[in-house]
Amino acid sequence: MRMKTGAAILIESLKEEGVEIIFGYPGGAVLPIYDELYDAELTHILVRHEQAAVHAADGYARASGRVGVCLSTSGPGACNLISGIATANMDSVPIVALTGQVPTGMLGNDAFQESDITGITLPITKHNYLVKDARDIKMTVKAAFYIAGTGRNGPVLIDLPKDVLTAKVAAEEVLSGEPELRGYKPTLKGHSKQIKKALELIYNAKKPVIYAGGGVITSGASEELIQLAEFFCLPVTTTLMGLGAIPADHPLNLGMLGMHGTEYANYAISESDLLIAIGARFDDRVTGKLSHFATHAKVIHIDIDPAEIGKNVNPDVPIVGDAKSVLADMICMAEKKGCISEPWLEQVKLWRKNHPLRVVNDGKVHPQNIIRKLSELLDGGGIIVSEVGQNQMWAAQHYGFKKPRQWISSGGLGTMGYGFPAAIGAWFAKPDETVVVIAGDGSFQMNIQELATVAQYKVPVKIVILNNMYLGMVRQWQELFYDRRYSYTELPPVDFVGIAKAYGIQGMRVDSVDQIDEALRTALDYDGPYLLDFRIDRGENVYPMVPAGAAISEMIGKHNHNGGSDI
Amino acid sequence: MKQHIISVLVENKAGVLARVAGLFSRRGFNIESLAVGTCETPGMSRITIVVIGDDTHIEQVKKQLNKLIDVIKITDITEKEHVERELALIKVHADPGSQRSEVMQIAGIFRAKIIDVGAQTLVLEITGDSEKIFAMESLLRPYGILELVRTGRVALQRGSLGSALRQ
Numbered sequence: 001m002r003m004k005t006g007a008a009i010l011i012e013s014l015k016e017e018g019v020e021i022i023f024g025y026p027g028g029a030v031l032p033i034y035d036e037l038y039d040a041e042l043t044h045i046l047v048r049h050e051q052a053a054v055h056a057a058d059g060y061a062r063a064s065g066r067v068g069v070c071l072s073t074s075g076p077g078a079c080n081l082i083s084g085i086a087t088a089n090m091d092s093v094p095i096v097a098l099t100g101q102v103p104t105g106m107l108g109n110d111a112f113q114e115s116d117i118t119g120i121t122l123p124i125t126k127h128n129y130l131v132k133d134a135r136d137i138k139m140t141v142k143a144a145f146y147i148a149g150t151g152r153n154g155p156v157l158i159d160l161p162k163d164v165l166t167a168k169v170a171a172e173e174v175l176s177g178e179p180e181l182r183g184y185k186p187t188l189k190g191h192s193k194q195i196k197k198a199l200e201l202i203y204n205a206k207k208p209v210i211y212a213g214g215g216v217i218t219s220g221a222s223e224e225l226i227q228l229a230e231f232f233c234l235p236v237t238t239t240l241m242g243l244g245a246i247p248a249d250h251p252l253n254l255g256m257l258g259m260h261g262t263e264y265a266n267y268a269i270s271e272s273d274l275l276i277a278i279g280a281r282f283d284d285r286v287t288g289k290l291s292h293f294a295t296h297a298k299v300i301h302i303d304i305d306p307a308e309i310g311k312n313v314n315p316d317v318p319i320v321g322d323a324k325s326v327l328a329d330m331i332c333m334a335e336k337k338g339c340i341s342e343p344w345l346e347q348v349k350l351w352r353k354n355h356p357l358r359v360v361n362d363g364k365v366h367p368q369n370i371i372r373k374l375s376e377l378l379d380g381g382g383i384i385v386s387e388v389g390q391n392q393m394w395a396a397q398h399y400g401f402k403k404p405r406q407w408i409s410s411g412g413l414g415t416m417g418y419g420f421p422a423a424i425g426a427w428f429a430k431p432d433e434t435v436v437v438i439a440g441d442g443s444f445q446m447n448i449q450e451l452a453t454v455a456q457y458k459v460p461v462k463i464v465i466l467n468n469m470y471l472g473m474v475r476q477w478q479e480l481f482y483d484r485r486y487s488y489t490e491l492p493p494v495d496f497v498g499i500a501k502a503y504g505i506q507g508m509r510v511d512s513v514d515q516i517d518e519a520l521r522t523a524l525d526y527d528g529p530y531l532l533d534f535r536i537d538r539g540e541n542v543y544p545m546v547p548a549g550a551a552i553s554e555m556i557g558k559h560n561h562n563g564g565s566d567i
Numbered sequence: 568m569k570q571h572i573i574s575v576l577v578e579n580k581a582g583v584l585a586r587v588a589g590l591f592s593r594r595g596f597n598i599e600s601l602a603v604g605t606c607e608t609p610g611m612s613r614i615t616i617v618v619i620g621d622d623t624h625i626e627q628v629k630k631q632l633n634k635l636i637d638v639i640k641i642t643d644i645t646e647k648e649h650v651e652r653e654l655a656l657i658k659v660h661a662d663p664g665s666q667r668s669e670v671m672q673i674a675g676i677f678r679a680k681i682i683d684v685g686a687q688t689l690v691l692e693i694t695g696d697s698e699k700i701f702a703m704e705s706l707l708r709p710y711g712i713l714e715l716v717r718t719g720r721v722a723l724q725r726g727s728l729g730s731a732l733r734q
Contacts, residue, residue, distance in 0.1 A: 122582075130582075305634070307630035
């Protein structure tokens with residue numbers, strides 16, 4: 001009889017799911033898995049902190065559309081995954097997190113490096129498993145990948161006690177086949193009656209706007225979105241997660257809406273009489289004061305998750321289904337065609353012309369200009385991964401994304417320290433793409449140890465630090481809403497180029513405007529990782545901005561006709 | 568704000584109760600009562616939850632519950648024709664003599680059973696809807712209730728419809 005260990009079954013099962021790469025960090029409880037990995041035909045990337053493993057798996061998933069996998073030991077290793085799992089959960093990213101666990105006989109005993117990780121991650125996973133029998137491993141892995149990558153995508157955790165990993169079972173005793181998931185039947189196809197109703201609303205609209213979210217990216221519905229928009233000349237605004245769903249330079253694209261959205265997107269939403277929400281969830285950063293959000297608009301809400309329908313806004317026409325399938329059906333069922341409202345398009349164009357995003361050329365190093373230059377040099381291509389804060393908003397506002405899955409950023413949870421490891425994961429998914437991480441000096445220092453990973457595996461990620469020696473977004477709020485009392489937001493200068501050098505990574509510090517172009521070119525042309533430390537104007541803020549609790553039409557820092565701003 | 572009785576059919580798996588109950592507490596709902604046990608289908612359990620909230624919030628909780636992988640079916644049976652019962656055990660002070668016979672009389676009126684007799688106490692078992700149990704409880708209170716335990720409400724839809732699964 002052929003016997004296999006639980007760890008061997010695990011590796012086999014992962015391969016059967018098509019896994020090619022795992023981001024992980026070893027430890028006592030996962031020794032059996034690492035022993036299998038020693039000569040397995042499976043790439044394992046050794047990160048320098050478990051948090052980086054989960055963010056890298058997340059970046060891999062977002063760049064590729066496939067399920068990302070991370071691995072950690074029990075206790076502290078598993079706990080270090082938490083913010084990354086929560087990040088993936090908030091942004092609906094398919095990952096499978098594998099954690100070691102103390103042997104089943106010691107569960108609940110406060111054993112060395114024990115933590116109740118299935119209990120801890122209950123509210124931040126789509127589902128999780130504690131495997132108590134080696135024979136169940138294969139089916140559990142299969143179910144986990146299925147759950148993570150279907151319906152509304154999300155993270156699934158599998159907790160693996162050490163004795164389950166070392167247990168030997170006969171090959172024919174391993175349970176296999178299709179896992180039975182009686183309680184999990186995602187709805188993919190939209191109801192045709194609802195789709196007809198939605199089309200009726202579109203035919204009769206005078207001021208329609210599409211509000212597209214991350215669901216469009218996940219479902220691969222970008223083509224259908226553009227087709228529908230062009231069909232009826234519908235202006236499109238996207239959320240932070242939806243950037244790339246429609247090219248930045250598309251005439252119907254209004255850019256991002258919400259707290260740091262474009263003025264014209266926010267005006268269009270506020271004036272609209274029909275809002276077509278696709279794979280978006282009316283997040284508070286998008287809607288501002290909910291009671292003042294799109295008050296004149298009827299709402300069509302297309303989402304794969306029934307729980308999103310009516311959560312924040314009660315739609316006139318709810319459609320539960322996969323965005324790609326629903327939009328394709330809408331296009332197919334549309335009887336009329338052509339621009340439904342020329343005057344509205346003219347109005348939107350006028351807003352766009354009169355209220356562009358603010359760019360200042362005054363000889364100072366402004367982050368907006370760095371992003372614009374980067375976008376120009378890469379011709380709107382590459383994969384742009386951001387950290388969280390001002391750097392993220394500047395990148396979102398000023399980079400000219402062309403395609404889906406080009407923009408990778410922690411939206412819902414807003415996890416500082418996400419970007420750098422996620423960029424590593426993204427590069428392993430798309431090694432032929434130029435991967436750039438846009439970071440602040442604060443967030444970059446949250447996972448700065450990953451310079452070691454980048455050096456070890458020669459990951460040619462370009463690191464652009466927009467260094468203002470502040471936790472800039474918090475400082476901005478303190479400036480605007482807390483009487484300029486900069487409480488614990490000023491950071492002492494750091495020699496990032498020196499740190500990079502210590503890891504064997506090239507870098508350059510940029511202090512003046514005339515260096516920007518050359519510095520970016522040098523980094524992009526360099527064959528390998530490269531760090532750029534841009535010392536930007538310290539007081540630069542992200543504008544426009546909707547103050548928390550205000551309506552999205554009540555922006556501050558708006559563009560005025562003199563080319564300056566109101567603040 | 569009104570009371571909802573939510574019947575949740577779940578996979579009988581470890582941790583399922585924590586998943587369901589946790590969802591309520593995370594969304595700020597107090598569970599009035601919760602009863603769980605196996606049901607007509609092997610491998611499944613039925614959880615009956617009584618919760619107070621406005622319709623929008625309850626609707627959201629039901630949708631969130633539906634997202635749990637181990638939840639198979641949810642029925643809000645409040646609006647439907649249904650029967651509901653709860654069982655309570657009440658240990659009441661009852662000295663031998665007139666006090667004891669009075670307590671026994673009350674038990675008789677409510678069709679409660681006496682299931683334990685002590686030197687100075689009786690344990691009564693009563694089944695009914697919550698109001699009936701509350702009524703008996705308040706009548707017994709002057710005698711001195713030493714301990715009281717309730718199962719939480721269980722409920723089923725009336726009529727010939729079978730398991731929620733086969734509907």
